[in-house]
Amino acid sequence: MTNRSHSLREAIEEKIAMGQLAPGQHLDETTLANEYGVSRTPIREALIQLASMGVIVMRPRRGAIVAEIGAEQLVEMFEVMAEVEAMCGRLAARRMSPAEHASLLKAHQACKEACDAKDPDAYFYKNEAFHDQIYAGCHNAFLAEQARGLHRRLRPYRRLQLRVRDRIGNSYAEHEKVVEAIIAGDSERTSELLREHIMVQGQRFADLIASLGQIASQAA
Numbered sequence: 001m002t003n004r005s006h007s008l009r010e011a012i013e014e015k016i017a018m019g020q021l022a023p024g025q026h027l028d029e030t031t032l033a034n035e036y037g038v039s040r041t042p043i044r045e046a047l048i049q050l051a052s053m054g055v056i057v058m059r060p061r062r063g064a065i066v067a068e069i070g071a072e073q074l075v076e077m078f079e080v081m082a083e084v085e086a087m088c089g090r091l092a093a094r095r096m097s098p099a100e101h102a103s104l105l106k107a108h109q110a111c112k113e114a115c116d117a118k119d120p121d122a123y124f125y126k127n128e129a130f131h132d133q134i135y136a137g138c139h140n141a142f143l144a145e146q147a148r149g150l151h152r153r154l155r156p157y158r159r160l161q162l163r164v165r166d167r168i169g170n171s172y173a174e175h176e177k178v179v180e181a182i183i184a185g186d187s188e189r190t191s192e193l194l195r196e197h198i199m200v201q202g203q204r205f206a207d208l209i210a211s212l213g214q215i216a217s218q219a220a
Contacts, residue, residue, distance in 0.1 A: 005045035008036060012046055013055055016066055017124075017155040023068040027056060054153050071209055074157060075200065081150045082198035085131070088147050089178065089194040092137035093187040101183050104133045108179050115172040120162040123171075127162070130175060134182070134194075161200070164207040171197070 012032070015021045027047065029040045036043070047064050050056045056064050069077065096104070107130040114123035131151065135144040151158075161167055174197045181190040 004038065005042040005049070008032075008038065008042055008046040009049045011036065013050060013053075013152075013155075016055060017159055019156065019159065021066050023066050023156070025066045027064040027066065029063070053149070069157070075205065077150070077154060078157075078198060078200045081147075081154060082195045084143070084147050084150055085134075085198045086191040086195040087143060088134050088138040088140075089182070089190040090187040091140055091143070092134045093182045093185055093190040095139045096137040096182060100133070100137045104130070104137065104179060104182065107133045108175055111172055111175055115168050118168065120159075120168060123168050124159050124162055127158075127171065134178075137182075161207070167207075 012021070012027075021027070029043050029047070032043045033040045047056060047058065051058045051064065055067055057067050058064050107126070110126045111123060111130050114126045128151070132148070135147045138144055162171070174193065178190060178193045178197065181193055
């Protein structure tokens with residue numbers, strides 16, 4: 001894939017993650033090409049890449065749409081993400097070096113600044129960087145790759161969660177416990193905390209579904 005189509009893929013993916021392109025929305029190649037000032041070829045390459053990631057769906061003779069995930073499938077994906085994250089945390093607690101602990105603390109501090117500013121978009125990016133420190137710290141390249149892929153696939157929905165009242169503050173408080181457990185080398189505690197941090201159930205799930213409903217009504 002060319003550098004141009006790669007940057008276009010990232011730009012379109014970012015719009016999806018930020019809710020500017022909603023689930024089920026049609027992606028017109030000509031419109032996107034005009035928006036980014038390119039031909040349709042790199043746009044098509046970018047869309048093919050996004051389809052391979054599961055972020056969009058390519059339909060024969062009908063074009064591409066932003067992928068829609070049903071409530072049941074969404075729960076299933078978060079369940080898998082929770083277990084993968086727990087595995088990363090378990091290994092990171094055993095394997096992270098003092099230098100990696102310092103990087104994790106720095107990422108955690110960046111989350112605090114976004115949390116204190118009550119800026120959900122800034123927190124979204126800092127949160128991603130925080131979790132990536134844990135993926136890198138597990139020192140299992142295959143597992144980290146799976147975690148990042150799932151994380152990317154669920155980006156729009158994880159971002160929505162941060163707009164629920166008090167979620168940013170709660171997320172940061174959960175991070176605090178995770179950091180303490182990792183630095184203490186408590187692998188089982190880290191695993192348990194990260195599993196709970198990722199899972200969407202009960203009221204958190206209801207809030208997420210309500211947010212999805214609001215986006216659907218706005219896109220209609």
